[in-house]
Amino acid sequence: MPEFSYQGINKAGKLIKGKMDARDEGELRMNLRADGIRPIKVSQGENIADMDVMALLGGGMRSVPVQALVSFTRQLQVLIGSGIPVVQALEILSDQTSDSSLKKIIITIKDKISQGAYLWESFNLYPLVFPKLYIALIRAGEASGSLDAMLKRLSRYLEDSDRLRKMVKSASMYPIIVMSIGSGVVALMLIFVIPKFEEMLSGSHQSLPYMTQLVIDASHFLTRNILYILGIGFGFFYLIRRYLKTPEGRGMLDRLVFKLPFFGAMAQKSGIARFSRTLNTLLSSGVNLVDAIDICTATMDNAVLEESVRKIRTEIEAGKTLGAVIGKMNVFPKMAVQMISVGESTGNIDKMLEKVADFYEGEVEILIGGISKLIEPFVLVFLGGAVGGMMIAMYLPIFKLAGGAD
16 A cells, blocks of 8 residues: 655644555545544655645645636635535536636645545645635634635635725836836937937027036937946846845835825725734634734735734733734724724624724725825826926027027
């Protein structure tokens, strides 16, 4: 019989690793459960270190688009809600899924479940695809027999989170795109339009106004050094991008964004909305508060909020209430603190967290609308001032020449 390596949790809650002979993986899992061991990872011909690396890398698969994951979750919920067994539902979805990576993952998960694995155990092999919150809710759904309801809740959570993320991203990218287009228009004028005016003015043999000479000098500098400027610009962008991918760079950027007008408030309120939505989803699914906060930490996309949520867990484990803990943190607005405290005192914290998430998502939408309206006049002033200023500077000698002719 083949030898399998396994990793599991015994009745005392301790993690154990070992090897066992069995005809197949299904028999191995049955034997382990008979011995009071709940298997987490099972593999044939591999040691546990290899299995840990494979799980760390997401089973060797890349992450899949959020929309593909949302579609898979919703379709799986519909199939299971219709009474179709999990293995058959996964087989149907593997035929319908267009994303190649997700298709391979579904097939692997189906095979694992056919051999006796739990659904959450199979999902847990792909952490790059299925986040901690996903695994926690699937596990709670399997344990309580309400997998259909958990999948429905997951679908809604993923859709709401993706919508909020897209709103914040579009608002953040808007000024960058506007500045890039404006700078590109100014650069093109300096390279292609201003030299034409210079040729026309060179035949007049007159002294040029200071403003006109300044624009012509800027055109000469840009034309002669365009390759160096582009090279330095791309190099600087590459280095900054690499630095921002590091924990130190990400933390520095997030702290800087928090201090900016408008964008700081947007980052804060979107983070509070995400935290509240995630915590609401977990608590209403039966996950205990400490584990729920731990999962919330992994879902935060802002270093400032991530540090705050990590501190919350420590305080909660010490026996303090959630409202009392977040009330001492500057990143949580007073309204959010009051609403969560009221929810704790009335025993309806999950419903109150949902209201907090809805409120601050609405606030983010209002802020994004305000930012868009604020940037539009700035675009007109910037582009109009830059282009109009250059045109006036180039026409000044022509006006001067025409006045002299009179």
